[in-house]
Amino acid sequence: MTYRSPYPVPGVIWASLPVPAFLIDRDGRIFETNPAAEQFLNASDKSLKGQPAFDRLHIDAPMDEAMARARANQSPLFINDVDVTTGEKPPVQCNIQIAPMNDNPDIIMLLISPREIADRLGRATAVKSAARSAIGMAEMLAHEIKNPLAGISGAAQLIAMNLNAEDREFADLIVEETRRIVKLLEQVEQFGNLRPPDRRAVNIHDALDRARKSAMVGFAAGMVIVEDYDPSLPATFADPDQLMQVFLNLIKNASEAAGTRGGTIRLRSFYDLSLRLRHKDGSGNPLPLQVEIIDDGPGIKPEIAGAIFEPFVSGRENGTGLGLALVSKIISDHGGWIAVDSVPGRTVFRVSLPVASREMALETKD
DSSP states (O other): OOOOOSSSOOHHHHHHOSSOEEEEOTTSBEEEEOHHHHHHHTSOHHHHTTSBHHHHOEESSOHHHHHHHHHHHTSOEEEEEEEEEOSSSOOEEEEEEEEEETTEEEEEEEEEEEHHHHHHHHHHHHHHHHHHHHHHHHHHHHHHHHHHHHHHHHHHHHHHTTSOHHHHHHHHHHHHHHHHHHHHHHHHHHHHTOOOOOOEEEOHHHHHHHHHHHHHTTTTTTEEEEEEOOTTOOOEEEOHHHHHHHHHHHHHHHHHHHGGGOEEEEEEEEEOTTOEEEOTTSOEEEOOEEEEEEEOSSOOOHHHHTTTTSTTOOSSTTOOSOHHHHHHHHHHHTTOEEEEEEETTEEEEEEEEOBOOHHHHHHHHO
């Protein structure tokens, strides 16, 4: 939906504001709401137009006086740390911004910024910045460390040739551990140097089947994998190798969550038109192709659930925290979306992807 206002709020910016925003006329009635405000009030813009604003919004502050002052002074006014409720939900502590519109002083813009969202965004930005810095440092170190490790491993193998069986066990341990460290360093390098996707029309089920077969002869040999596909799904526009890597990583994650006891992994595909990815410029594109990887493991620890796709965040004791971060990066590079829903006994990773247009499919055939 495109939001157009006769007042100086460009539709793209208005629709993209991440916090509830209202235009309120001199009579205190709602003139317009942005999508975040519709969600906040659980009502459509059409149904809210003309309603008394403070019948729907209960703000623990003298709003009539504040709005009158903003109109009289023609300058914005800020109210911090006040309780706001819709009457249907518990109060939420928010920061309020009141600003008159330059071209029409009768109209006031009211922005409501829940403190919880602001704090969460601040923490997320700090975490991402730290993660990017850590990855950059790790990339620089990875190449330098791999060379001496190769020398250590080679020396240990030479030494082992002249040792008795008991002592050879320690030399073999050195070789094994150096190889494990090299694999970790290669993961870091892979994350930092992922090439741009070579996209074409791809059958999702082909990528899923490649991942399933590879998993079943390796790390998922002790798991039961159930296929629940919608065979009518159209092709997506993706790099087939990177898409297979996404599904393989998610199946591996599900297998490792189950541990030695084994379990069941369900691969499900279906079509759902309800999800659209909104871009920073306000535009959006549908992501109707859905793939779910569902396991019956213990679930994700609540303390890391919100950051599970961030680099170096792992629920396993010896996990690198790069597998899901790589999955998230690949899906993002493809213009898709990944989400997770987890409770003990059921974890669902859901990948949402766009459909390849007819032109894309023809280009692939050519």
